[in-house]
Amino acid sequence: MSSVLFNLKRSFLQHYKSNLLILINMILSTAAIFILLQNFYYLRQQYNEIYGTTEVAHNYQIMIENIDQLQNYKNDRINKSPMYYVGKEVIREIENKYNLKFYYSLNGDLYPEDMDTPAIWTAFSVYDDFAGCEYIDIHFLDSAAFDVYGLKLTEGNLFSDNDYNSENTDKPISVIMGNNYRNCFKIGDTFTYDGDTAKIIGFLESGTTINEMGYEYSYDNSMFFPQLFPRIKDESNVFREEFSYIHCNDDSLDVQDAINTVTAKSGYYTLSLFPLDGIQITSTKDISEKNVKLIGILALIACTICTLSLASILVNRTLQDRDIYCIYLCCGIPLWKINLSISIEMFLYLLLSFFPTIGISIIEYNELIVPLWQILLFAGTITFISLLPTFIANRKCNIDLLIRDKIA
């Protein structure tokens, strides 16, 4: 190994200017890698703090911010909910563009005065501590909502298109009942609801629940009516229909941003979202990802420049040393030992180049945020790539060059 050590000593002293440049280059590239990795870790930590512990919402309540702006609805507020018009005018476009599912789901309460079937009332009403009265849980759903909630019937049929027809006032209102109603009713039975006749067309599976805002609600004692129930007599009920729902399966989609893109483009009224079963993906993630990509590109450019610069200094240094290497060959020192000596020298500079980066990290954060092996992996790759042209140049070393005095 003495040939390697002697050459290391010679190269270290003889090329002190080149070596200083090499060291500066390596310090810069190590710092660039450190900054990239540090930012990556920081952004990942930030991302995990926001998104890591809570699930991303799949269901959002959607509402129009200023309902008075919706002209079509103003003229027809008794028969149609505002969401009917929102759905008709803009939601379908959002659905098609972003693979979102718009659905209608409205919770309601049924009170004794709304129905004249005491048997139902006695068996299924529950006492509301907050309101201080008894009620039956009812829901207005569209067919999309049945899909989204994954509701399945144990008996009977789902609502047909005809059930949603608000003009068909002579026909009884179709109703799907929770499983517990099977004890009292069968398919085809009717009861009176708010002056109209309700006809049972199906029963839900036993134990059907829905997760809403983190709570599981049982639907065994609930009734389900079609969306946009057409025969609303009491205008005070209308306010409850000013929102609807969006279902999204894509955890990375900023749903609000997607909706804004469409509404802004078409000049539609602002629609706002409220997440129901998790947290809302916001543009923070986008910004984080963009930052990581941007930093990645900058670090890549910096590392490429450093690699090229390092390779060029090394090759230049090697060409200056070519006569010496030829003399080495002449004295029985093999080429691989010359290359080994250069590699060890570069590795030493690589280790030296870590100190400023480690120092900055410890001064700034009192710890080494980025694992040392990761910096070593990246910086080592840069050094190895930089060494390749030198190894290629060294392969051309030959004593014949020395004998014929052909070394430039």
Added chain:
Amino acid sequence: MSTFIELKNINKSFHSGNKTTIVHENLNMCIENGEMVAIMGKSGSGKTTLLNIIAGIDYPDYGEYIFDGNIIKLKNTNDGVNFRRNRIGIVLQHFALINDFTVEENVELALWETKLTTKEKHKKVEDIIKKCGIYDLRKEYPIKLSGGEKQRVAIARAIVNEPQLLLADEPTGSLDFETENEIIKLLKNINEEYKTTIIIITHDAEVANNCSRTITLTKH
């Protein structure tokens, strides 16, 4: 004396584009152990190519090269380096010294790849530089030495690990007459004292006259 180097039907040519230059065609040559041989010839006659083949720097296209009874077949540069190590010392016209090393260090260079201890290396270096008459210059750098002194350092480096063969390519080519005689005398001493076989490539008839035999190459 026994045959030390034998070249049988050596053919060597160089190709440049469509042009082929034949340097050696069916070259046969024998050198005895302990001989001091001069190889002469005009420019382009293939003297240096012959030296390269003998030193294992270049390989013949065809033919057989026997060194100390062994057929030499080299495949790459590393094979050549291993073949030369401790067997062949080379002295060049332009000395090939490293200017950043002292005389001692330049000579010690040839011992880097040996398994000797540092003390043994120093002892060997000291002995050989005394023998070559450059002991007083041992701490000097080549840049301060005259041509003759530089060549003495180069010879000392070439023989420090006691090679069987010393190849000298125009060793006196850059020296004045007086210094040339000193170098020839030194080489003769080495040949007589260490029984080292010496092959000298030269243009100089005076140098050739001091050798036991002269081989003249003719240009193709």
